[in-house]
Amino acid sequence: MMSELLSLPYMQQFKCIADKCEDTCCQHWQVRIDKAHYQHMLDWVAENPSEKTIFSKAVLLNKSNVASDKSYAYIQMDENGYCPYLNTQQQCSLHIKKGIEILSDICAFYPRIITEKNSLLELSGALSCPEVVRLCLSADINSHVMLSSDNAILPQREDIPVHRTLITDDNSPVYEIYFEKVQQTFIDIARMVDCDYFTRLYILASYSHSISTIYFDNCVSLDSDALENYRVHIFDPDYKQSVSHFMSQYENDQPLACIVIYSVLLLKQQQAPEEKLSKIVDEVFNDYAQQLGFSSSKDIKNAADYANVFQKRYQMFSNSVHQQVEDYLAKYLLNCFYREWHITMPSAFIYIQMLLVRVAIIRFIIYSRILPGMTTEQIKDIAVEVIYQFARAVDHNLPFLQIVYEALNEQQMLHFDYSTPLIKF
Numbered sequence: 001m002m003s004e005l006l007s008l009p010y011m012q013q014f015k016c017i018a019d020k021c022e023d024t025c026c027q028h029w030q031v032r033i034d035k036a037h038y039q040h041m042l043d044w045v046a047e048n049p050s051e052k053t054i055f056s057k058a059v060l061l062n063k064s065n066v067a068s069d070k071s072y073a074y075i076q077m078d079e080n081g082y083c084p085y086l087n088t089q090q091q092c093s094l095h096i097k098k099g100i101e102i103l104s105d106i107c108a109f110y111p112r113i114i115t116e117k118n119s120l121l122e123l124s125g126a127l128s129c130p131e132v133v134r135l136c137l138s139a140d141i142n143s144h145v146m147l148s149s150d151n152a153i154l155p156q157r158e159d160i161p162v163h164r165t166l167i168t169d170d171n172s173p174v175y176e177i178y179f180e181k182v183q184q185t186f187i188d189i190a191r192m193v194d195c196d197y198f199t200r201l202y203i204l205a206s207y208s209h210s211i212s213t214i215y216f217d218n219c220v221s222l223d224s225d226a227l228e229n230y231r232v233h234i235f236d237p238d239y240k241q242s243v244s245h246f247m248s249q250y251e252n253d254q255p256l257a258c259i260v261i262y263s264v265l266l267l268k269q270q271q272a273p274e275e276k277l278s279k280i281v282d283e284v285f286n287d288y289a290q291q292l293g294f295s296s297s298k299d300i301k302n303a304a305d306y307a308n309v310f311q312k313r314y315q316m317f318s319n320s321v322h323q324q325v326e327d328y329l330a331k332y333l334l335n336c337f338y339r340e341w342h343i344t345m346p347s348a349f350i351y352i353q354m355l356l357v358r359v360a361i362i363r364f365i366i367y368s369r370i371l372p373g374m375t376t377e378q379i380k381d382i383a384v385e386v387i388y389q390f391a392r393a394v395d396h397n398l399p400f401l402q403i404v405y406e407a408l409n410e411q412q413m414l415h416f417d418y419s420t421p422l423i424k425f
């Protein structure tokens, strides 16, 4: 019997907008096909010889020595990075001809992300889909909670592909036993609507840093009262007020955030110049170069110069624009907390510090793309584009995130001293 399903309300509304979508789901991706669906396709092709040519070109067996039943075969994208099964309206012709049952788990469920925690399934959404981003940014922040849901909203009720599973008992690692408690605290902080955005981020960094002295990967015991005390402390109104005061007074005179942002984006551009995020970043950097009196971003020798241009741009916008952008960034964080699990990192603080870098990059690009006088809808369109392109190029690119992690670690930047300059710049 299927476990009970919880879902973010905006994912209950999700419907693929197909030919109205500004992108395709799978360009440049390696789409894995599980063994059962590969066999299903083989059977269908055997009955339909006209499908043989495209099948033998598009569907290849995974010969890697780490291949498993889940990654038994894969779709070979064409020279432009598109799936050969896409028709001229950018719709999946396999889906149209044969329905959902022939699609691999990845294709059938994308952009739904299912995680399992102690027999409860949770449905969240991948921000690499622009329609999910639109729904996520449009939903009231108070509705970013998991609610009981009818499993009829899933593409199928059996053989549900689960992204991550956590089943704990008294013998489980301590890091896993307390995962849900810490995850819920992160969610509650991101939804502290009585605090401004910078205050919430500082509390996230401070809380995760504090607990990381007693709660980390491979810790063998944990004083649960101490963990609870850290949680109680951050909801204390006096504490929130003192952080809010500190953040309002904090003047960031170091270009550190912009240097980190510039370095990560440059690396991304060098690795994948064909990606849309790289093209957006190219436009941003060239625009900044022009404002600095250079003809191209290649002439800028000091990454700190970007910080000056960014500051001037940032100050051009009204409070209502800042509130709109910050509301979007808080919703991005909430999506991450539901979908990603900090126990995949050595400590909750390292997870948060990496997240601060990611959200700083998104904030930098959004402010670099919007213009004074734009309507709230235009700003939302830009935020949607930036977030889904960022999710495709960075959030879902684990090898790239690993490189960023190693670089930050080598520079000793996974340290609380660097959190505040990354938050407010």
Ligand code: SF4
Residues within 6 Å of the ligand: 015, 016, 017, 018, 021, 022, 023, 024, 025, 110, 111, 128, 129, 130, 131, 132
């Ligand atoms: S990216 Fe999202 S909305 Fe667009 S085609 Fe894919 S699933 Fe549908």
